[in-house]
Amino acid sequence: MQQITKEQKSQIKALSKTFTDKTLGNSMLRGNCFTVCYPLSIHLHNNGFRNSLVAGKYNDINYINTPHYWIKLEDYSKIIVDPTIKQFDENTDAIYVDIKPRTHTVHSVLDKEQIEGIRGFWIERLLNNGAAYVDTMKKPPQGLYKIDSLLRINLTAASIILTETKQMSLLKGFSKPFLYDEYCEDINKIIQKNWLEHRNLIESLLSDFLSTA
Numbered sequence: 001m002q003q004i005t006k007e008q009k010s011q012i013k014a015l016s017k018t019f020t021d022k023t024l025g026n027s028m029l030r031g032n033c034f035t036v037c038y039p040l041s042i043h044l045h046n047n048g049f050r051n052s053l054v055a056g057k058y059n060d061i062n063y064i065n066t067p068h069y070w071i072k073l074e075d076y077s078k079i080i081v082d083p084t085i086k087q088f089d090e091n092t093d094a095i096y097v098d099i100k101p102r103t104h105t106v107h108s109v110l111d112k113e114q115i116e117g118i119r120g121f122w123i124e125r126l127l128n129n130g131a132a133y134v135d136t137m138k139k140p141p142q143g144l145y146k147i148d149s150l151l152r153i154n155l156t157a158a159s160i161i162l163t164e165t166k167q168m169s170l171l172k173g174f175s176k177p178f179l180y181d182e183y184c185e186d187i188n189k190i191i192q193k194n195w196l197e198h199r200n201l202i203e204s205l206l207s208d209f210l211s212t213a
Contacts, residue, residue, distance in 0.1 A: 004076040009097050012049060012073070012081060016095045019043050020083045023157040027149060029087035033069040034122050036083050038183065039157040041071055044081070045177035046164050050074040051081070052178075053110045055118070060103050063088055072100075072109060080104065115179065123186050126150055127193045151190070151198060155205040158187045162206075 019040055024032065037053055044051050051071045058068040066088075071081040082096040082104070100106075108114060129147045161183065168174050191202055 001077040002075060004073070004079050008076070009079075012044065013093075013095045013097045015044060015047055015049075016040060016081055016083050016097070019157070019160065020095065022160065023153050025153075027153055029084045032153065033084040033087075034118060035153060036157075037069045037071055038119075038122070038179070039154075039161050040081070040083055042161050042177040042180055042183060043164070044071065044073075046161075046168055053115060054080070054106055054108070055110055055114070056107045057105045058088055058103055059105060060088065068104070070104065112179070112182070115182075119182065119186060123189065126154060126190045147194070148198065148201060151194060151201055152205060154190065155187070155202060158183075159206050162187075 020036055023039070024036060034053075041051055041053055051073050054070050054072050056068055056070070058066045070085075071083075073079045073081065078099045079097065080100045083094075085092055085096040086094050088103070110118070126147070161180075165176065165180060169176070191206075195202060
């Protein structure tokens, strides 16, 4: 296990910030930690940073045992990437890249079987017009479950992932990221289910990928 350099931290933070700015934009962070971490994990792998998804809890004086997801870098001791940490603390940087803080308690570094269950929970709201997760929050943030907003976030991320993976697959020695096939399967389901009602939006969000397909 090697020590991460300042330059590597800066690179990872820049990659993550650019990715989340393009996908989330000004959308609500709350409830979107897996939505962001799932494709960001693939994006970081494509750029040379091996990683795993982590399920855990966030704890401080304002949030007690709040379910949360983040990314663990495999080649750097104890370093995590949390692209939605700002939902808990407005005064922190938008992207956290550093040693896992005390606020983050690990439940599990996720394997494929564990992620499959979470994927099912995540994709449900994209297959049912945004009407999932509502029972898990007493007062869901207004607008969090609008299907057009959900499609915009997820399909913008998909366009980035699909395009760059296709380009990088031409490079000698490139191996597909962990979960890439599963991610493509999920995106296909989302497109098929929403195509008739939201075709124009889907085509506009995936225009970059479709133009290179």
